[in-house]
Amino acid sequence: MPNPTAAMLVIGDEILSGRTRDSNMYHLAGELTRVGIDLQEVRVVGDEAERIIAAVKALSASYDEVFTSGGIGPTHDDITADCVAAAFDRHIDIRDDARTLLTKAYEARGVVVTDERLRMARIPDGAALIDNPVSTAPGFTVENVHVMAGVPKVFEAMVASVLPGLTGGTPLLSQTWRVQMPEGEIAGPLRGLVEAFPELSFGSYPYSLNGVFGANIVVRGTDGAQVDAAIIRLQEVFPND
């Protein structure tokens, strides 16, 4: 059976303007590879309702799982929850279970529960809450869309809350062999290896270090013995001194 597929939607003007360097994509990509869910597409859009709604609909229809990051805080630019509700034609309002969570946590810390803070209890009807052990305000899952915070520490905690409940596949294994030779000379012999192992994927990632050209050849596959065999062949074809 093929692995489940996934897409990610990163939401936020701060990524598109170059103010913030996204790290959530890199984190999620690694975690999904580990559990055997194939991340096949990522989209980044700004804080604009129409674009968010369109992206949620398109990705939800095309992939088994969708993960969103950003736009679920208490301020005016946090519109993700409402957009996801709109994408699935669901009613959204402050929900009692989420309100209770927030109220209890704030009272324990002696913090005033403002109207703005309660915005974070706005959850679409029928959604399941995603636990947030870092700062309480929950994420949520509607159908196949998992809505999570943009702050990296919170995003990572929510990913850890969600993943155990999903059906994974066969984890993708990878090994790397570094070849100290320009990619243009690697390409020919590498093509032979690619043809000899049709079930594996080979990536070639060139680098230059102190003026010396080389490439990291990454072999990926779900069968560890095959990956091992390919790496041994690589070492024979491209021995390092």
Added chain:
Amino acid sequence: MPNPTAAMLVIGDEILSGRTRDSNMYHLAGELTRVGIDLQEVRVVGDEAERIIAAVKALSASYDEVFTSGGIGPTHDDITADCVAAAFDRHIDIRDDARTLLTKAYEARGVVVTDERLRMARIPDGAALIDNPVSTAPGFTVENVHVMAGVPKVFEAMVASVLPGLTGGTPLLSQTWRVQMPEGEIAGPLRGLVEAFPELSFGSYPYSLNGVFGANIVVRGTDGAQVDAAIIRLQEVFPND
């Protein structure tokens, strides 16, 4: 006149598998903001022809400029040039001008011009070459799509080659005010400011540092005097000790 719009397409399995952390998106986002071109969407897809072709078509039709990163080297997984040609129904083959560039550079370095290296001279009919001062093999522009390398140093050099030829808009200015107060308490007063400056955009980016919660409030706009005025109001509403 509104600023020109742009999208970016990042191509490569290594990003989606979590092996590599993309840096080209962050670089391009900053450069486009500087020249007044609004980056409105980014997509990341793997090394699969169908997906690349579909994304090039969709983004080229929706935005003024499209920038791609990755998949134009000499190895079997470098299929971007062929996909872009297919997206625009153009013939592609080794082109004399690109071949001459490569041959001269390789000969000067005493490097053999292999068939695989010549793959990098495959350029769609009618495309304009993009200068690559780092490693010679050119990128190219077809219609509104600028096809560039994935290796960050080469990507950055190609961006520098392309941008001066594009029509920019009014650069987006931004200033940041750090508020040492939890976002839930900032949200209410901030809403009033957002309404007072309808031409500016306000972003709120929470952080926690040594257990203290705060947020960076970023004011963005094209009118420097308005941005200044908003920052002064922010400082009045949220004074720091």
